[in-house]
Amino acid sequence: MSARNPVWNPEQYFRFADERLQPAIDLMGRIVHPGPAVVVDLGCGAGNALPLLAGRFPGAAVSGVDGSTTMLARAAEGGFATRQADIATWRPDAPVDVLFSNAALQWLPAHETLFPRLLSQVAPGGVLAVQMPAMDATPARRLQREVAAEGPWATALAGATASPSILEMGAYYRLLRPMVKRLDLWFTEYVHLLKGPDPVMQWFMGSSLQPYVQALPEALRPAYLAAYADAVRPHYPAEADGTVLFPFRRFFLMASL
Numbered sequence: 001m002s003a004r005n006p007v008w009n010p011e012q013y014f015r016f017a018d019e020r021l022q023p024a025i026d027l028m029g030r031i032v033h034p035g036p037a038v039v040v041d042l043g044c045g046a047g048n049a050l051p052l053l054a055g056r057f058p059g060a061a062v063s064g065v066d067g068s069t070t071m072l073a074r075a076a077e078g079g080f081a082t083r084q085a086d087i088a089t090w091r092p093d094a095p096v097d098v099l100f101s102n103a104a105l106q107w108l109p110a111h112e113t114l115f116p117r118l119l120s121q122v123a124p125g126g127v128l129a130v131q132m133p134a135m136d137a138t139p140a141r142r143l144q145r146e147v148a149a150e151g152p153w154a155t156a157l158a159g160a161t162a163s164p165s166i167l168e169m170g171a172y173y174r175l176l177r178p179m180v181k182r183l184d185l186w187f188t189e190y191v192h193l194l195k196g197p198d199p200v201m202q203w204f205m206g207s208s209l210q211p212y213v214q215a216l217p218e219a220l221r222p223a224y225l226a227a228y229a230d231a232v233r234p235h236y237p238a239e240a241d242g243t244v245l246f247p248f249r250r251f252f253l254m255a256s257l
């Protein structure tokens with residue numbers, strides 16, 4: 001675990017596997033490349049996108065890179081090549097034709113230097129294809145911070161934070177447009193239909209609540225989570241059948257050399 005990349009729990013993350021995989025499917029569907037030889041999934045996690053990338057690009061050598069041993073252990077079960085590395089310092093053995101990343105780069109800081117560095121690992125004619133959640137301003141994410149700042153856990157959580165904010169879209173444009181032949185940027189807001197008790201909390205227990213939970217002594221965790229669930233519930237009311245409609249905005253970036 002690092003300060004920014006928590007210990008990941010694949011079971012919790014994949015309680016909402018279909019919802020989390022759909023943006024990866026949408027992202028790879030938009031990639032235009034005549035026939036990549038090398039495809040890398042950066043922050044591949046448990047490897048769910050790897051078989052889909054292999055299907056999308058037959059004949060390519062598809063591999064995954066991730067920092068989490070728990071996630072990579074699951075990814076290895078799929079039979080794809082994986083490498084444990086910090087994306088911030090990772091270097092491929094050879095230039096990559098399709099550098100793909102779904103819901104991972106938001107965990108890394110300093111996108112002003114990270115994105116040009118990643119682009120420099122892409123082969124001529126290649127593509128950098130990225131999806132990152134754009135949820136920082138929503139009640140669900142704001143309340144993680146606000147609840148953390150109040151209550152008996154406040155001191156323990158003073159330094160805790162989930163993934164740093166992604167840049168505003170214009171910053172990616174100004175950074176990357178001069179470096180590429182073509183740049184596509186877009187947002188998609190999915191509406192996830194969630195079931196079960198406190199599903200928004202359960203969703204983020206698989207991702208951005210983990211840095212808070214892991215910074216707390218065990219004894220304080222239930223109280224922090226209960227306070228977060230109470231605060232977030234009115235913002236995402238259940239329908240008569242118990243379904244919670246959870247809008248989830250995602251930012252997509254496709255840079256083609």
Ligand SMILES: C[S@@+](CC[C@H](N)C(=O)[O-])C[C@H]1O[C@@H](n2cnc3c(N)ncnc32)[C@H](O)[C@@H]1O
Pocket residue numbers: 004005008020021024042043044045046047048049065066067068071085086087088101102103104105107108207
């Ligand atoms: C939300 S999961 C996404 C996993 C996968 N891409 C998917 O769509 O299911 C984020 C992944 O990014 C990885 N990650 C975050 N920061 C990282 C870093 N600095 N270096 C390597 N992997 C990192 C985490 O270990 C985690 O597996």
